[in-house]
Amino acid sequence: MLIAAGVSHRTARLDDRERVALRRDEVPALLARYRALYGNGVVLATCNRTEVYVHTGHRAAEVPAQELVRELAAFKGLTFPEDVPDFYCLEGSQVPQHLFSVASGVDSMILGEGQILGQVREALSIAAEAKSLDAALSRLLHEALRTGKRARSETPIGRYAVSxxxxxxxxxxxxxxxxxxxxxxxxxxxxxxxxxxxxxxxxxxxxxxxxxxxxxxxxxxxxxxxxxxxxxxxxxxxxxxxxxxxxxxxxxxxxxxxxxxxxxxxxxxxxxxxxxxxxxxxxxxxxxxxxxxxxxxxxxxQGLSAANLERRQQATGDVGAIVSGAALAYDAWLDGRRAAPTIKAIVERAADVRQLEVERTARDLRLDAAGREKLDKMSAAIVKKLLHEPLLYLRDADDAESASELMRRVFGVEDD
CATH class of the missing domain: 3.40.50.720 (NAD(P)-binding Rossmann-like Domain)
Structure with missing residues (x-):
């Protein structure tokens, strides 16, 4: 599961943001703590925001996004929650929607500013160096970069791009x-x-x-x-x-x-x-x-940003479709990955059963090599046809978690 927590110019004053600001050299140590406790992570630290993104993977217990804030407070030597500004906490599909909006410049203090793309790249690079990236997070950040570039090339938001x-x-x-x-x-x-x-x-x-x-x-x-x-x-x-x-x-x-x-x-x-x-x-x-x-x-x-509120709202509308489309596509990809362990377990279970039955039947019928080959091909074709619809259902399910649980029960398998 994807979770995220953050604070920005929209939610906290500068003196509050300073308390949780992170230097570049602090980030690897924080990522190591997150990885040990919750899962792989990425930190996006800019002059106007501190955000943490974590993929908990297939851990049995869900991790509330608020726990990311608690751990950040401990890392900075702050008392939680007294000394910590109000963080926004995001889960599931909220995470790509937010990050793609950030990368597109509509959430920036200065509308459309282009520095954020470089900062997302740096966050990706630091996480990779810290060995804190997995496929879900890597794709998330690369899609954020692609979405940000599309927003600037296909909508008017690029016209306002100043640092x-x-x-x-x-x-x-x-x-x-x-x-x-x-x-x-x-x-x-x-x-x-x-x-x-x-x-x-x-x-x-x-x-x-x-x-x-x-x-x-x-x-x-x-x-x-x-x-x-x-x-x-x-x-x-x-x-x-x-x-x-x-x-x-x-x-x-x-x-x-x-x-x-x-x-x-x-x-x-x-x-x-x-x-x-x-x-x-x-x-x-x-x-x-x-x-x-x-x-x-x-x-x-902030005053300069507020003065441009009207054109910000216009640009937000233009960018919204790009962001929403990219977020939906990412969610669909991630759902497919959630079903992958179950699909793998079902296929391996079917292969094991088929192999045992082929061996038993070939032995009972005293088949020669040619007969055994025919039996092997026929059984493989039967298994492939029987699994086609269940696996298609798993790949296309809107709720991959529920579909995976159902199929695990039906086929009597467990994820690795």
Whole structure:
């Protein structure tokens, strides 16, 4: 059975999402715990969502999706349920419907943003490396990628495809006078940092400085964009020189707090705008209490999303048919796989019975090799014809579990 649990920008505030956010290096250990307890799993971790998908296989006892949340809380050192935000819990056919919607961009904070496809690919890659994939999960994620691509190529949702980092720069344009003339600092040189720096350049910003905890990444991004790299150890000086600071690191805690800001202000006093698209956040919320400072985070980007509600609803309608069709096709495939062990057991049981009867009859009738061959072919044809309708029923049954149980009783077999 497929189960899933998640939290996203739709269900929880940023400070709640931060508590259950997962770094890439944390995911394999969590998957190992899920695999030992419940079954193979995949974790989709982005700046706006943390979701866990598990296939329990043919385990005798059903696993409530809420147990995934309980285990995640224990992994993060949180008290369940007091310290855990409200998760949505999904089971069965709800799981592909949700994931395919996510991959299609209709559930994103920024309508149609394309980063989610890369994040689904990364989730697939991490699960494969952790040996936490089975056929059901592998197909689920590959179908999600295919559905997301179809949605963008066959519906208008692709027209609105911007990244969170690009939307952050658009937000900056509303609050920074003469954006092209400002001095911008990008903190973090991962995927989000690259997109932010590129968006700044595309909007005419000429003075861009890049810093990262990984010097090589900062230097590579700076060279790519013709920007200026700054050692991370000089972060306070870099903040001092900047009017706009966009942060997108994967640091486990705040990089910029009141103390660092005071160091920057000792060098240069000027209005500053911080846009923090990291989870966990890079900028301590207390920074916003300082004079001439404005701080925006991912929750503030919700406003841009809400402003596009009408076109979101239109696009959702266009994408819905693609998502529903893909989810139904996946469910049908998975149902077929659920019946496969029963089909295998019935076929093997029939083969064993046929072989015993062929041996007994050939011995009683003292058949020669030619006669034995004819008997063997005739018995195989009879078994094939007798099993045709029952196996067809199993393959096409709407409820594969109930049909499998019925056929196991009829034929007196058990799954492996």
């Amino acid at each position: 969170v980092s690009s939307a952050a720069v658009d937000l900056a344009r509303e609050h920074v006078p003469s954006l092209p003339d400002c001095r911008a600092l990008v903190v973090g040189a991962g995927a989000a940092g690259v997109l932010a720096a590129r968006a700044l350049r595309d909007r005419g910003v000429q003075q861009i400085t890049v810093t990262s905890r990984t010097r090589e990444r900062a230097e590579g991004l700076a060279e790519y964009l013709g920007a200026c790299p700054v050692p991370f150890e000089q972060l306070a000086s870099a903040v001092a020189a900047a009017d706009l600071i966009v942060t997108s690191s994967s640091a486990p805690g705040f990089l910029i707090g009141p103390e660092l800001l005071e160091q920057a202000r000792a060098i240069r006093i000027a209005p500053r705008t911080f846009i923090d698209v990291a989870v966990p956040r890079d900028v301590d919320p207390r920074v916003s209490e300082c004079d001439d400072v404005r701080v925006f985070d991912l929750d503030d980007l």
